[in-house]
Amino acid sequence: VLMGFGTRQVGLQQPILTQMARRFCTWVATAYDGAIGKHPIPTKMATVAGLTFTGDLNAQSIEAIRQHRGIYFDGRRSFAFTSFSTLWSGGLGHFWYNVLEKMMPQAIGGWRVALVKVFWTQCVWNSLFYLPAFYFWTGAWHGRTMEESAVKLRAEYWHSLTACWSTFGLGNILLFKCVPAQYQVSVMALAQFSFTVMISLITNKTGPTVRPQQHCVERLEEDLSCCAVSTCN
DSSP: OHHHHHHHHHHHHHHHHHHHHHHHHHHHHHHHHHHHHHSHHHHHHHHHHHHHHHHHHHHHHHHHHHTTOOOOOOHHHHHHHHHHHIIIIIIIHHHHHHHHHHHSOHHHHHHHHHHHHHHIIIIIIIIIIIHHHHHHHHHHHTTOOHHHHHHHHHHHHHHHHHHHIIIIIHHHHHHHHHSOGGGHHHHHHHHHHHHHHHHHHHHTOSSOOOOHHHHHHHHHHHHHHHHHHHHHO
Protein backbone atom coordinates (compact mmCIF):
# COMPACT_ATOMS: atom_id res chain seq x y z
CA VAL A 1 0.00 0.00 0.00
CA LEU A 2 2.79 2.40 0.96
CA MET A 3 4.63 1.66 -2.27
CA GLY A 4 1.51 2.33 -4.29
CA PHE A 5 0.93 5.60 -2.44
CA GLY A 6 4.53 6.68 -3.11
CA THR A 7 4.21 5.85 -6.78
CA ARG A 8 1.05 7.96 -7.06
CA GLN A 9 2.84 10.88 -5.37
CA VAL A 10 5.71 10.71 -7.87
CA GLY A 11 3.18 10.56 -10.68
CA LEU A 12 1.46 13.67 -9.36
CA GLN A 13 4.74 15.55 -8.92
CA GLN A 14 5.90 15.07 -12.51
CA PRO A 15 3.07 17.11 -14.12
CA ILE A 16 3.59 19.84 -11.50
CA LEU A 17 7.31 20.03 -12.23
CA THR A 18 6.61 20.10 -15.97
CA GLN A 19 4.13 22.95 -15.55
CA MET A 20 6.59 24.89 -13.39
CA ALA A 21 9.33 24.44 -16.00
CA ARG A 22 7.02 25.61 -18.78
CA ARG A 23 5.96 28.66 -16.78
CA PHE A 24 9.57 29.53 -16.01
CA CYS A 25 10.61 29.21 -19.66
CA THR A 26 7.62 31.32 -20.72
CA TRP A 27 8.54 33.97 -18.14
CA VAL A 28 12.18 34.05 -19.30
CA ALA A 29 11.17 34.28 -22.97
CA THR A 30 8.70 37.08 -22.25
CA ALA A 31 11.22 39.02 -20.17
CA TYR A 32 13.93 38.62 -22.81
CA ASP A 33 11.56 39.66 -25.59
CA GLY A 34 10.66 42.78 -23.63
CA ALA A 35 14.33 43.59 -23.04
CA ILE A 36 15.10 43.17 -26.75
CA GLY A 37 12.29 45.57 -27.59
CA LYS A 38 13.21 48.27 -25.05
CA HIS A 39 17.01 47.94 -24.91
CA PRO A 40 18.14 45.97 -27.99
CA ILE A 41 21.86 46.76 -28.02
CA PRO A 42 22.63 46.26 -24.28
CA THR A 43 20.57 43.05 -24.24
CA LYS A 44 22.37 41.63 -27.27
CA MET A 45 25.77 42.63 -25.92
CA ALA A 46 25.01 41.00 -22.57
CA THR A 47 23.88 37.80 -24.32
CA VAL A 48 27.04 37.61 -26.42
CA ALA A 49 29.24 38.42 -23.42
CA GLY A 50 27.76 35.64 -21.31
CA LEU A 51 28.04 32.96 -23.97
CA THR A 52 31.52 34.05 -25.09
CA PHE A 53 32.85 33.99 -21.54
CA THR A 54 31.33 30.55 -21.01
CA GLY A 55 32.83 29.32 -24.29
CA ASP A 56 36.35 30.44 -23.39
CA LEU A 57 36.00 29.00 -19.89
CA ASN A 58 35.02 25.70 -21.50
CA ALA A 59 38.03 25.89 -23.83
CA GLN A 60 40.39 26.53 -20.92
CA SER A 61 38.97 23.47 -19.16
CA ILE A 62 39.51 21.34 -22.28
CA GLU A 63 43.12 22.53 -22.50
CA ALA A 64 43.72 21.67 -18.84
CA ILE A 65 42.39 18.14 -19.38
CA ARG A 66 44.44 17.62 -22.55
CA GLN A 67 47.65 18.80 -20.90
CA HIS A 68 46.97 16.83 -17.69
CA ARG A 69 47.38 19.84 -15.43
CA GLY A 70 45.28 21.63 -12.88
CA ILE A 71 42.65 24.06 -14.08
CA TYR A 72 44.07 27.58 -14.25
CA PHE A 73 41.83 30.51 -15.17
CA ASP A 74 43.50 32.99 -17.53
CA GLY A 75 41.59 36.20 -16.81
CA ARG A 76 43.41 38.35 -19.37
CA ARG A 77 42.71 35.88 -22.16
CA SER A 78 39.06 35.57 -21.18
CA PHE A 79 38.65 39.34 -21.00
CA ALA A 80 40.24 39.75 -24.45
CA PHE A 81 37.84 37.25 -26.02
CA THR A 82 34.76 38.45 -24.18
CA SER A 83 35.33 42.17 -24.69
CA PHE A 84 35.98 41.78 -28.42
CA SER A 85 32.94 39.56 -29.02
CA THR A 86 30.73 41.85 -26.95
CA LEU A 87 31.69 44.95 -28.92
CA TRP A 88 31.90 43.32 -32.35
CA SER A 89 29.20 40.65 -32.39
CA GLY A 90 26.86 42.24 -29.86
CA GLY A 91 27.33 45.90 -30.82
CA LEU A 92 28.35 46.04 -34.47
CA GLY A 93 26.38 42.87 -35.21
CA HIS A 94 23.17 44.70 -34.28
CA PHE A 95 23.77 47.31 -36.98
CA TRP A 96 25.14 44.82 -39.53
CA TYR A 97 22.09 42.57 -39.44
CA ASN A 98 19.73 45.55 -39.54
CA VAL A 99 21.50 47.00 -42.60
CA LEU A 100 21.27 43.66 -44.39
CA GLU A 101 17.58 43.43 -43.54
CA LYS A 102 16.87 46.93 -44.87
CA MET A 103 18.80 46.30 -48.09
CA MET A 104 17.46 42.76 -48.62
CA PRO A 105 14.22 42.15 -46.69
CA GLN A 106 13.88 38.59 -45.47
CA ALA A 107 10.11 38.46 -45.94
CA ILE A 108 10.23 38.88 -49.72
CA GLY A 109 13.62 37.38 -50.54
CA GLY A 110 13.43 33.68 -49.81
CA TRP A 111 16.47 31.44 -50.05
CA ARG A 112 18.15 33.61 -52.67
CA VAL A 113 18.35 36.63 -50.37
CA ALA A 114 19.36 34.43 -47.43
CA LEU A 115 22.32 33.02 -49.38
CA VAL A 116 23.37 36.49 -50.55
CA LYS A 117 23.39 37.65 -46.92
CA VAL A 118 25.47 34.61 -45.98
CA PHE A 119 27.98 35.51 -48.71
CA TRP A 120 28.34 39.12 -47.55
CA THR A 121 28.59 38.09 -43.91
CA GLN A 122 31.04 35.20 -44.27
CA CYS A 123 33.13 36.04 -47.33
CA VAL A 124 33.38 39.80 -46.78
CA TRP A 125 32.52 40.84 -43.22
CA ASN A 126 34.03 37.92 -41.29
CA SER A 127 36.88 37.03 -43.66
CA LEU A 128 38.22 40.54 -44.31
CA PHE A 129 37.27 42.46 -41.18
CA TYR A 130 36.25 40.22 -38.27
CA LEU A 131 39.27 37.90 -38.12
CA PRO A 132 41.96 40.60 -38.55
CA ALA A 133 40.25 42.77 -35.93
CA PHE A 134 40.00 39.77 -33.60
CA TYR A 135 43.71 38.95 -33.82
CA PHE A 136 44.89 42.53 -33.37
CA TRP A 137 42.50 43.19 -30.47
CA THR A 138 43.31 40.01 -28.55
CA GLY A 139 46.98 40.36 -29.44
CA ALA A 140 47.09 43.84 -27.88
CA TRP A 141 45.60 42.50 -24.64
CA HIS A 142 48.20 39.71 -24.62
CA GLY A 143 51.04 42.22 -25.03
CA ARG A 144 51.88 41.40 -28.64
CA THR A 145 53.06 44.04 -31.10
CA MET A 146 51.22 44.74 -34.35
CA GLU A 147 53.88 42.80 -36.25
CA GLU A 148 53.57 39.79 -33.95
CA SER A 149 49.78 39.81 -34.27
CA ALA A 150 50.11 39.99 -38.06
CA VAL A 151 52.48 36.98 -38.06
CA LYS A 152 50.06 35.03 -35.86
CA LEU A 153 47.13 35.98 -38.10
CA ARG A 154 48.91 34.77 -41.23
CA ALA A 155 49.93 31.52 -39.56
CA GLU A 156 46.46 30.68 -38.22
CA TYR A 157 44.19 32.45 -40.71
CA TRP A 158 42.88 29.47 -42.65
CA HIS A 159 42.32 27.34 -39.56
CA SER A 160 40.42 30.19 -37.92
CA LEU A 161 38.46 30.96 -41.09
CA THR A 162 37.45 27.30 -41.41
CA ALA A 163 36.24 27.32 -37.80
CA CYS A 164 34.36 30.55 -38.49
CA TRP A 165 32.62 29.21 -41.57
CA SER A 166 31.78 25.86 -39.97
CA THR A 167 29.96 27.54 -37.07
CA PHE A 168 28.75 30.95 -38.21
CA GLY A 169 28.33 29.91 -41.85
CA LEU A 170 25.94 27.04 -41.18
CA GLY A 171 24.14 29.10 -38.58
CA ASN A 172 23.75 32.05 -40.96
CA ILE A 173 21.96 29.95 -43.56
CA LEU A 174 19.09 29.15 -41.20
CA LEU A 175 19.37 32.51 -39.46
CA PHE A 176 18.70 34.64 -42.52
CA LYS A 177 15.89 32.36 -43.64
CA CYS A 178 13.98 31.67 -40.43
CA VAL A 179 14.90 34.15 -37.68
CA PRO A 180 13.51 37.72 -37.50
CA ALA A 181 16.16 40.45 -37.65
CA GLN A 182 15.70 41.61 -34.03
CA TYR A 183 16.65 38.15 -32.72
CA GLN A 184 19.50 37.36 -35.10
CA VAL A 185 22.33 38.57 -32.86
CA SER A 186 20.94 36.62 -29.90
CA VAL A 187 20.58 33.43 -31.92
CA MET A 188 24.07 33.78 -33.37
CA ALA A 189 25.37 34.14 -29.83
CA LEU A 190 24.77 30.39 -29.53
CA ALA A 191 27.06 29.86 -32.51
CA GLN A 192 29.45 32.32 -30.84
CA PHE A 193 29.75 29.87 -27.95
CA SER A 194 30.90 27.05 -30.25
CA PHE A 195 33.20 29.34 -32.23
CA THR A 196 34.78 30.73 -29.06
CA VAL A 197 35.71 27.22 -27.96
CA MET A 198 37.34 26.45 -31.32
CA ILE A 199 39.10 29.81 -31.79
CA SER A 200 40.36 29.69 -28.21
CA LEU A 201 41.93 26.29 -28.82
CA ILE A 202 43.43 27.46 -32.14
CA THR A 203 44.91 30.75 -30.95
CA ASN A 204 46.20 29.42 -27.62
CA LYS A 205 48.11 26.35 -28.72
CA THR A 206 50.90 25.29 -26.43
CA GLY A 207 54.47 25.84 -27.42
CA PRO A 208 56.82 28.81 -27.48
CA THR A 209 55.94 31.77 -29.60
CA VAL A 210 58.98 32.96 -31.54
CA ARG A 211 58.96 36.67 -32.24
CA PRO A 212 60.27 37.91 -35.61
CA GLN A 213 62.93 40.06 -33.89
CA GLN A 214 63.97 37.11 -31.70
CA HIS A 215 64.34 34.89 -34.77
CA CYS A 216 66.61 37.45 -36.45
CA VAL A 217 68.77 37.80 -33.34
CA GLU A 218 69.12 34.02 -33.02
CA ARG A 219 70.06 33.76 -36.72
CA LEU A 220 72.67 36.53 -36.31
CA GLU A 221 74.16 34.87 -33.22
CA GLU A 222 74.37 31.59 -35.12
CA ASP A 223 76.20 33.27 -38.02
CA LEU A 224 78.64 35.02 -35.67
CA SER A 225 79.30 31.78 -33.88
CA CYS A 226 80.08 30.01 -37.16
CA CYS A 227 82.45 32.82 -38.13
CA ALA A 228 84.25 32.56 -34.79
CA VAL A 229 84.70 28.80 -35.19
CA SER A 230 86.05 29.14 -38.72
CA THR A 231 88.48 31.88 -37.59
CA CYS A 232 89.81 29.74 -34.75
CA ASN A 233 90.37 26.86 -37.14
